Amino acid sequence: xxxxxxxxxxxxxxxxxxxxxxxxxxxxxxxxxxxxTSVARLFHPGFRxxxxxxxxxxxxxxxxxxxxxxxxxxxxxxxRRRDRELWLEMESNCFLGYRPDxxxxxxxxxxxxxxxxxPRSWLRSMIDNHIDYPPRAGTGMRLWHDVFFRPDLQSxxxxxxxxxxHDLYPARTYxxxxxxxxxxxxxxxxxxxxxxxxxxxxxPKAGELADFLGIDLSRLNLERSHANTTPVRHGVFDNLDPxxxxxxxxxxxxxLITRSELATHIEA
Numbered sequence: 001x002x003x004x005x006x007x008x009x010x011x012x013x014x015x016x017x018x019x020x021x022x023x024x025x026x027x028x029x030x031x032x033x034x035x036x037t038s039v040a041r042l043f044h045p046g047f048r049x050x051x052x053x054x055x056x057x058x059x060x061x062x063x064x065x066x067x068x069x070x071x072x073x074x075x076x077x078x079x080r081r082r083d084r085e086l087w088l089e090m091e092s093n094c095f096l097g098y099r100p101d102x103x104x105x106x107x108x109x110x111x112x113x114x115x116x117x118x119p120r121s122w123l124r125s126m127i128d129n130h131i132d133y134p135p136r137a138g139t140g141m142r143l144w145h146d147v148f149f150r151p152d153l154q155s156x157x158x159x160x161x162x163x164x165x166h167d168l169y170p171a172r173t174y175x176x177x178x179x180x181x182x183x184x185x186x187x188x189x190x191x192x193x194x195x196x197x198x199x200x201x202x203x204p205k206a207g208e209l210a211d212f213l214g215i216d217l218s219r220l221n222l223e224r225s226h227a228n229t230t231p232v233r234h235g236v237f238d239n240l241d242p243x244x245x246x247x248x249x250x251x252x253x254x255x256l257i258t259r260s261e262l263a264t265h266i267e268a
Contacts, residue, residue: 020048020087024213025107028092029100030115031181033125035199039113040092042202042209046219049090054082059144062098066147072102079106097181098147100188111213112189117199118266119178119253120245123171124237130168131234148177162239171245175252183256198265 028039036051043049052058065075079102083091092113096103100112117125135145145151149169156163156170163170185194195212197205203222210217257263 022087022089023047024089024215025110026090026113026213027096027103027107027110028090028113028115029096029103029185030094030113031097031117031122031178032094033122033129034094034117035115035197035202036092036094038199038202039115039197040090042206042220042222043090043092044221046221047089047215048087049092050086050088051092052095053086053088053091053093055095056143058082058093058095059147062095063143063147065099072105075099076102076106079103083107094181095144097185100185104188110193112185112194113209114182114185114189114194114196115199115202116182116196116262116265119175119249121199121267122178123174123245123249124233126174127163127166127168127237128234131166131236134167135169148181149173157244159241159244162236166236168236171240171248172252175248179253179256182262183260186260186262196261196265198267200267201265 028036030036030039040049040051061070061075061078064070065072070078083106103110133141135141135149135151150173151169154170154173157172160171186196195209197209202209206220206222207217210220257266
């Protein structure tokens with residue numbers, strides 16, 4: 001539910017903070033298909049929580065910043081104005097992983113959750129998701145794909161013709177994004193303000209998450225915390241040579257995994 005849009009219809013922004021006091025401010029900023037929807041539902045309805053609220057204006061502004069149309073200060077003002085209007089306690093949104101250093105500047109007291117998924121499993125899910133929602137289908141998709149996946153830089157290897165046939169990206173394009181997103185968050189957010197959760201840890205570690213945020217575990221919705229699973233496996237990933245995939249994962253993702261805490265949170 002978009003609590004911000006609902007509140008704006010009923011409550012002037014100047015009164016919103018007094019009418020609906022915020023017990024905490026947290027942002028879940030994992031990649032797509034890493035569990036961000038599950039985190040949003042974990043906090044609903046006990047807290048004001050939403051998943052990718054007002055997506056279109058957000059990704060439009062994100063691309064404007066990426067292209068240099070707006071500067072850092074303008075982007076930060078946009079983030080703060082949007083936050084005042086939404087006034088969420090938990091916003092779960094992969095797009096907040098774009099320039100997390102600027103998100104930190106915008107919200108210097110917020111706490112952050114990084115959901116992370118093992119890259120092979122994640123790549124399979126992204127491929128299936130992009131077959132269901134083609135990357136080049138519609139302006140909205142292109143806006144954020146241009147920023148996250150840089151299709152202008154893509155180059156296919158001979159062994160991944162099946163990805164080209166389905167109008168997808170090369171495997172290394174996906175994996176490079178996985179690294180860039182997770183690395184940027186780990187580098188930007190101080191350890192004391194960041195909790196890393198593997199996709200399969202979201203429910204089992206709900207108690208630790210509640211302690212991290214200083215909230216009552218009983219207010220979390222454990223029954224709805226696993227959400228947004230990909231409905232159909234199209235089998236495209238299975239047509240890729242598993243040894244080749246393992247080599248790509250090791251070459252692209254291996255360094256970040258071994259030199260960070262991610263290895264303790266991702267499932268093989």
